[in-house]
Amino acid sequence: MDSPPTAPGLQDPFTPLDMRFPLWEHGNLRIVTGKRIWEFIERERLSAETMWHWVDAVESANWRNPGDLKAMFASESCVGDLTVFNVGGNKYRIGAFVHYRKQILHIKRIGAHEEYGKWDL
Secondary structure (H helix, E strand, O other): OOOOOOOOOOOOOOOOHHHHOOOOOOOOOEEOOHHHHHHHHHHOHHHHHHHHHHHHHHHOOOOOOHHHHHHHOOOOEEEOOEEEEEEOOOOEEEEEEEEOOOOEEEEEEEEEHHHHOOOOO
């Protein structure tokens, strides 16, 4: 019996759909607005170690959905499309957009806990 015809570039028409059209890029998360971290550390020098620890944790992550993120950072919260991270024992807050499919994190705001109430999210 002949196998059914395949579309150009596809070897097997019976390959699962997600193998032909992967939903997730493989690899670790990238922070695309790292400059904001540097600027915050310049302003709050005591935050450096804490911020770099957070960066290391985030860049080693491979979150596919908000549940994966919540499993790693239980104290994070969502405000609209923004994810707010409590960093350094709640001393600092990072407001960021997480694009799960592209595996990128875009930092919108970073500030001390006291500044968070003034943010326009």
